[in-house]
Amino acid sequence: MGIFKHKGQFISSLAKATRPLVEGKLCDAELRATIAEFEVDEVAYGLTVDRYLLGVRAGESLGARASLLKYYGAELNKRRTELAVEIQELDGVSWEVAHKIGKTPASAWLRAKGNSIEGGTSEIQLNIIAKVLLQLPSS
Numbered sequence: 367m368g369i370f371k372h373k374g375q376f377i378s379s380l381a382k383a384t385r386p387l388v389e390g391k392l393c394d395a396e397l398r399a400t401i402a403e404f405e406v407d408e409v410a411y412g413l414t415v416d417r418y419l420l421g422v423r424a425g426e427s428l429g430a431r432a433s434l435l436k437y438y439g440a441e442l443n444k445r446r447t448e449l450a451v452e453i454q455e456l457d458g459v460s461w462e463v464a465h466k467i468g469k470t471p472a473s474a475w476l477r478a479k480g481n482s483i484e485g486g487t488s489e490i491q492l493n494i495i496a497k498v499l500l501q502l503p504s505s
Contacts, residue, residue: 377449
């Protein structure tokens, strides 16, 4: 990908390292589909970030599109950490695992919740998107 750093492959790697595989694929078809959907969404987000950054470099104003990026980036981060906790199951909240690596998927999951609050809540970002980008009337 371009400027944006793709993090979704971390989820695939984590799943392959911790879940049962058959012929190199996760046995859990539902989890496999959830991971694939997440990775497609993250690649689409990364391409959108790249496109907006190229526009900014060309002199365009980001304007209210910054709210779109901030909102969706925070949502992707929450989904990423929720998937990591789901994939690791009990190890995701284990004190023993946290002690070895200094962090658990659960602690990252809790931290991701803060991303939707910092710099303007998700609700505020959605209001900006609705009013400015979609030009919807105020309620």
